Amino acid sequence: MIRRITLKEIANELNVSISTVSKSLKDSHEIGIETREKIKAFAKAHNYRPNNIALSLKNRKTKTIGVIIPEIVHHFFSIVINSIEKFSTESGYNVIIAVSNESFEKEVLNMETLANGHIDGIIMSIAKETLKKQDFHHIKETIDLGIPVVLFDRVISEIKCDKVIVNDKQAAKEATQVLIDDNRENILLLTSEDYVSVGNLRTEGYLEALKDNDIEPDSNLIIKVKDKKGSQLEMSYLEDELEKVIKSKKVDAILGVNEIYAGSALKVLKKNNISVPKEISIISFTDGVISRYSSPSLSTISQHGEIMGERSAELLINKLTGKTSSNEFKTEIINCSLIKRESS
Amino acid sequence: MIRRITLKEIANELNVSISTVSKSLKDSHEIGIETREKIKAFAKAHNYRPNNIALSLKNRKTKTIGVIIPEIVHHFFSIVINSIEKFSTESGYNVIIAVSNESFEKEVLNMETLANGHIDGIIMSIAKETLKKQDFHHIKETIDLGIPVVLFDRVISEIKCDKVIVNDKQAAKEATQVLIDDNRENILLLTSEDYVSVGNLRTEGYLEALKDNDIEPDSNLIIKVKDKKGSQLEMSYLEDELEKVIKSKKVDAILGVNEIYAGSALKVLKKNNISVPKEISIISFTDGVISRYSSPSLSTISQHGEIMGERSAELLINKLTGKTSSNEFKTEIINCSLIKRESS
DNA sequence: ATAATTAACTATAACGTTATAGCTATCCAA
DNA sequence: TTGGATAGCTATAACGTTATAGTTAATTAT
Known part of the structure; x- marks a missing residue:
């Protein structure tokens, strides 16, 4: 084990002062060229590296x-x-x-x-x-x-x-519009609880799009996923709620505020033999690995x-x-x- | 903006030495109880926090x-x-x-x-x-x-x-055995290039399982995925190769050394209308999010x-x-x- | 010849800590 | 009443740097 050499040690070895060593290594013209070169060579040979902690203390960064x-x-x-x-x-x-x-x-x-x-x-x-x-x-x-x-x-x-x-609200609005333009008016929203700022903005965008198209929002079509610590519970809540809704209401599209929600929705739909995107089409936020490898792969809104x-x-x-x-x-x-x- | 107070500043304010302050905050019995309490109170009021960089320098950690x-x-x-x-x-x-x-x-x-x-x-x-x-x-x-x-x-x-x-070799061997026990003998291996230590070990495990069951390994059934920087190319290589093999050879199972490979394989099989797990069953390493949300979901070897x-x-x-x-x-x-x- | 300049270095303080050793009253024992 | 112990504090060095302000000795200008 070789301890890192310090300026002090170099100074002692070469019988010069610490200042001289420090300045030499910074190639200061205050130090004669000969001494400077000698010190630099010595430092290099001993693989000198400044101690960043000392520097941090000195520079306050x-x-x-x-x-x-x-x-x-x-x-x-x-x-x-x-x-x-x-x-x-x-x-x-x-x-x-x-x-x-x-x-x-x-x-x-x-x-x-x-x-x-x-x-x-x-x-x-x-x-x-x-x-x-x-x-x-x-x-x-x-x-x-x-x-x-x-x-x-x-x-x-x-x-x-x-x-x-990210322009969450606008993006959610546009995605909703895409679904509406595809003649889907019964759009279910899978979102998070209200206090999550981004979920909230996305919900707003969704509602605004509906309003722009004179579609009455239906609170039954908005599932606010309760997050429990431990996502297992969270997902089973989502799955249960979703299953209830698709059995009782007409739904022809789903907007998910993230890909985990959308991925879980996909599972529920598959289990109920509902074809995607024929019967229900899906768009979700978060362009991750689930979206790419699920089948059908998910249309997503990338937040870059x-x-x-x-x-x-x-x-x-x-x-x-x-x-x-x-x-x-x-x-x-x-x-x-x-x-x-x-x-x- | 409030700069963090230092021992020196506390010492000056209270007209004691830096040592006294340092020791008081460490509750040293060298310092009289009154002084100690006064200093601690002052430090607390000014939200004193020791400077970790100074400590790092001193303690060399x-x-x-x-x-x-x-x-x-x-x-x-x-x-x-x-x-x-x-x-x-x-x-x-x-x-x-x-x-x-x-x-x-x-x-x-x-x-x-x-x-x-x-x-x-x-x-x-x-x-x-x-x-x-x-x-x-x-x-x-x-x-x-x-x-x-x-x-x-x-x-x-x-x-x-x-x-x-991780006991890569053993795990690959066992997974292969599971496939063989399911009467699948034409097992395709999706692995990485030889120099990747874990890929190599998994390949070894696969080969050992075949040997134990007197199955002759077929080099056509081993795809070593070339990794290009930029996984897009890498995946299209995998997909092309895999498609070639399943069209020319009988394959009834796939072992993937990671879930990306397995997920891509799933896409290829779906495209070719091959049912999983009926015609081809799949086991892969890496218990990630793809495995859980793909359909069918993937059996995986978790590396914990x-x-x-x-x-x-x-x-x-x-x-x-x-x-x-x-x-x-x-x-x-x-x-x-x-x-x-x-x-x- | 003497002052001013310069080249080539060194000493010191500082960044914020802590540990060690040192100092000064006060108190108690003999 | 004097020496040792003790309580309660302070000074100093060190961790590894760098910037500022010296200090020499040699060189140049006048």
């Missing part, structure tokens, strides 16, 4: 970005992280991951740890429980400490910071996770490097796009 | 674990990360993520960055390109620096460190990513905390289990 997400085993979030990681690395930043697991408490804890620690800024998407509680003190405190925060996807207007969102991640990282890094002022905030809106597959 | 994985948008790896994150957080460690994207160069770069920086140890799964090149100098150098490394899933015997693997992540984190943290000696290495083997669904 860590070149690390913290990311807090509700879940990691999730197509959309993993795409976003991947993209954040990619962009950040290119700009010389590391990425540290924290998972809130949709829990308020864990999110607060994560923020605390990150904010005391090794990060310069935070990119996050808010946990469902936090949205429900409407308690955002931890985020505000972090911002007050001068740590820039960028919110993506699940955001709240109450917090002043950079944000990256890569772009979201990239923009979030860009906004944050611009703040960190002082490219943008620390008290002006932008909200970037990414346009969704509908990817047509077999289910519609 | 960062309480952070680096994880290098080939991909993040990948069910298995995201499960493992999730589990590493969970276990590490519980033990007071942060997790920093780096993605090699299956590239050797990026993996080396990632290692360099992590090893110079803010981490105490590394958990990694080796990139395909690295396996192909057989160049592991970066891993060895990191270990030589006294940074403990734990390898999981894709490992190599050449490196001396803790490892966590959560357990892998947990064990990896545990092994690493034991090294970091000195619970296990730094020159004795363990290889933990996780048993796969076959999850039977509709495809077999």
Whole structure:
């Protein structure tokens, strides 16, 4: 085991001062060319690497970005992280991951740890429980400490910071319109509970499209999936409710706010021998792996996770490097796009 | 914006020395109870938090674990990360993520960055390109620096460190036997190229099962999927090859080394109106979201990513905390289990 | 010849901690 | 009444850097 060599050790070995070594390695003209070269050669031979922690302490920046997400085993979030990681690395930043697991408490804890620690800024998407509680003190405190925060996807207007969102409402409206244009007027909506900001926006878009086409919304055709911890229960709730509805009501299309919901719906329809898209056509949000490999494959609304991640990282890094002022905030809106597959 | 208060500032405010403040906050009996309480109250009121970077510098440990994985948008790896994150957080460690994207160069770069920086140890799964090149100098150098490394899933015997693997060969053998017991003897294997350690082991298991049952292996029934960067090409290669084989040869079962391969196979079979599992039954590795939501759902071999992540984190943290000696290495083997669904 | 300039280095402080050793009253024992 | 113990505090060094402000000795200008 070879411990990493320090400036001090090099200085001692070569009988010069630490300053001389430091300056030589920075190729400072204050140091004579001969000494400089000798020191550089020695450092190279001993594979000298500056100690980044010492640098972090000195410079008061860590070149690390913290990311807090509700879940990691999730197509959309993993795409976003991947993209954040990619962009950040290119700009010389590391990425540290924290998972809130949709829990308020864990999110607060994560923020605390990150904010005391090794990060310069935070990119996050808010946990469902936090949205429900409407308690955002931890985020505000972090911002007050001068740590820039960028919110993506699940955001709240109450917090002043950079944000990256998707035109959820518009996309849901357009998708609904596509279904209506296909002469389907009994459109069932599979959505999440009201406090989830994006689910809510998508519901609004759905309702607006109906209204524009003078279709009376039917509350029986809106299933708000209760989320229990442990998705098994969540899905069986969805399946039971859906089965009830399709047995009692005419349904000729389904709009799902995510692909898990749509995938589960597909199972229910198959079990009941309803053909997709002939009898019921489906469009869902989240362009993930389920949509591509299910059969029929699902038409989905892509939220362009890569772009979201990239923009979030860009906004944050611009703040960190002082490219943008620390008290002006932008909200970037990414346009969704509908990817047509077999289910519609 | 409120900057975080430091010991020095508290000391100045209360007209005591920095040492007194430090000791008071640690509740040292060297300091009189009155002073101590006063200081603690002041610190609390000003929301004092120790600067972790200063601590890292002092203690020469960062309480952070680096994880290098080939991909993040990948069910298995995201499960493992999730589990590493969970276990590490519980033990007071942060997790920093780096993605090699299956590239050797990026993996080396990632290692360099992590090893110079803010981490105490590394958990990694080796990139395909690295396996192909057989160049592991970066891993060895990191270990030589006294940074403990734990390898999981894709490992190599050449490196001396803790490892966590799955009994790939045995699992593939057993799955093959299940198919044979179902009177299917023309089993097609969808595997990766030889240099991928796990693919190779699974192929071996498949061949061994055939041998045990006196079935002559047929090289036409083994498709080694060429991986191109950009999985689109990779999949179309698989689909073309598979289509050729099923048209020219009798095939009554398929064993896939991962669920993407199996999912793609399912598409090909559907396109050719071959019923699953009646005409061809399928078993695949990787118990992910495709397997559950495809139809028919896929029987899969679960590699228990959560357990892998947990064990990896545990092994690493034991090294970091000195619970296990730094020159004795363990290889933990996780048993796969076959999850039977509709495809077999 | 002497002051001013410059080249080539070094010392010091600082980033925020903590551990070790050191200091100064006060108190008790002999 | 003096020396040792103790309580309660402080000074210092160290972790590994870098920036600022010195310090020499040699060189140049006048």
